[in-house]
Amino acid sequence: MTARAHLSWPLLGKISQKEFLAKYWQKKPLLMKGAIHPFPEIISPEELAGMTLDKAIESRLIIQGPGKNNWQLKRGPFKASTFQKLPKKKWTFLVNGVDRFVPSVHAFLDEFSFIPFWRMDDIMISYAVDQGNVGAHVDNFDVFLVQAAGKREWMIEDKPVMQDDFIPDLPVRLLRKFKPTHRWVLEPGDILYLPPRFPHHGVAQGDRCMTISVGCRAPSVNEVINGVVTNALIQSDESSRYTDPDLKPQAPGEISADAVAKLKKTIEQALLSDDFLSEWLGRHVTDPYSDVDLKGHAESIAPGKVAATLKSAIALVRTEGSRLAYVKGKKDEIAFYVNGDRENLSGKAALLAQELANRIVVPCERITPFLGDKKCLGLLASLLSTGALVVES
Numbered sequence: 001m002t003a004r005a006h007l008s009w010p011l012l013g014k015i016s017q018k019e020f021l022a023k024y025w026q027k028k029p030l031l032m033k034g035a036i037h038p039f040p041e042i043i044s045p046e047e048l049a050g051m052t053l054d055k056a057i058e059s060r061l062i063i064q065g066p067g068k069n070n071w072q073l074k075r076g077p078f079k080a081s082t083f084q085k086l087p088k089k090k091w092t093f094l095v096n097g098v099d100r101f102v103p104s105v106h107a108f109l110d111e112f113s114f115i116p117f118w119r120m121d122d123i124m125i126s127y128a129v130d131q132g133n134v135g136a137h138v139d140n141f142d143v144f145l146v147q148a149a150g151k152r153e154w155m156i157e158d159k160p161v162m163q164d165d166f167i168p169d170l171p172v173r174l175l176r177k178f179k180p181t182h183r184w185v186l187e188p189g190d191i192l193y194l195p196p197r198f199p200h201h202g203v204a205q206g207d208r209c210m211t212i213s214v215g216c217r218a219p220s221v222n223e224v225i226n227g228v229v230t231n232a233l234i235q236s237d238e239s240s241r242y243t244d245p246d247l248k249p250q251a252p253g254e255i256s257a258d259a260v261a262k263l264k265k266t267i268e269q270a271l272l273s274d275d276f277l278s279e280w281l282g283r284h285v286t287d288p289y290s291d292v293d294l295k296g297h298a299e300s301i302a303p304g305k306v307a308a309t310l311k312s313a314i315a316l317v318r319t320e321g322s323r324l325a326y327v328k329g330k331k332d333e334i335a336f337y338v339n340g341d342r343e344n345l346s347g348k349a350a351l352l353a354q355e356l357a358n359r360i361v362v363p364c365e366r367i368t369p370f371l372g373d374k375k376c377l378g379l380l381a382s383l384l385s386t387g388a389l390v391v392e393s
């Protein structure tokens with residue numbers, strides 16, 4: 001079994017999860033010294049560097065040259081020789097979506113389960129040599145910057161900036177103005193939480209500086225409207241139309257307030273029912289990324305063999321890149337979303353599905369109570385057979 005990191009609550013000995021959400025989440029930055037202590041190595045610099053050679057994985061190299069505003073951005077995949085030709089200082093490589101490829105990094109998401117999984121985007125990990133940095137910038141998402149190895153000085157501004165104002169003609173989007181109000185040196189296990197659009201700038205102090213960015217996802221209004229409308233268009237047909245059997249006498253040239261109200265109702269009925277929206281969101285947020293290959297993890301298993309297999313196992317683990325979520329319905333029913341598909345469940349199977357969706361790594365003792373139920377065995381067999389879950393022995 002790989003080493004696992006544990007975020008110790010209450011943070012800083014005093015902040016509970018409830019308080020974190022109430023006071024800081026999406027509101028203000030929080031430095032959490034010693035949040036994960038000791039910090040285990042969930043990925044080595046060498047393994048991370050190896051990922052930059054893979055053409056299926058998105059990686060970047062950012063080099064700061066001498067003088068002002070001198071930046072180079074190179075996109076992976078790289079050759080091993082790329083790293084031998086680099087200067088001694090001021091470079092960083094960054095790998096996106098590491099959680100979709102490395103089980104121990106995927107399991108790290110369990111430490112952030114005080115935020116719904118569907119609000120998490122991915123884990124990006126950077127490696128920097130002394131003075132390596134990517135410049136002062138803002139991100140559009142909440143981010144937990146976890147110092148995994150070495151030291152990094154973070155400088156931040158304590159107010160978000162809503163307007164983009166970048167230095168022109170650079171390959172990276174850096175802020176034209178940056179006046180830090182706070183600076184801290186982070187050591188392994190320290191975490192800096194930043195809400196969206198808080199300016200920040202992190203500079204490695206010494207070599208072998210690794211920073212894990214646990215980035216959150218917030219669908220843009222454009223993405224939501226586009227997705228919802230496209231889905232509604234697929235489902236609607238020409239026969240459902242605007243109707244006005246209660247039309248009142250009116251001037252023929254006027255578009256009445258009544259007509260506008262009816263139009264609003266027509267749109268509401270087509271797009272805004274709770275069922276329609278939860279179905280769209282459930283499928284959308286569990287839709288697998290295009291770079292994820294779950295079939296490669298699929299282990300065909302008959303329902304009758306599941307209990308025996310799990311008897312000798314440690315945990316059922318959500319495969320890296322696999323996404324599960326559920327929406328509660330009436331009584332004990334749930335809509336269970338598994339990598340873009342829905343299954344309606346009730347009773348014990350619904351409880352089991354919730355166990356599975358609420359953790360990345362589910363210890364087997366949490367599954368044992370369900371192994372006498374036929375529907376539960378069927379559900380587990382199907383999740384293992386499609387590669388949504390894997391057994392950790």
Ligand code: SIN
Nearest residue numbers: 092126134202211213
């Ligand atoms: C880094 O890891 O160097 C940069 C991460 C960030 O600022 O989002």
Ligand code: CO
Nearest residue numbers: 137138139200
């Ligand atoms: Co950033």
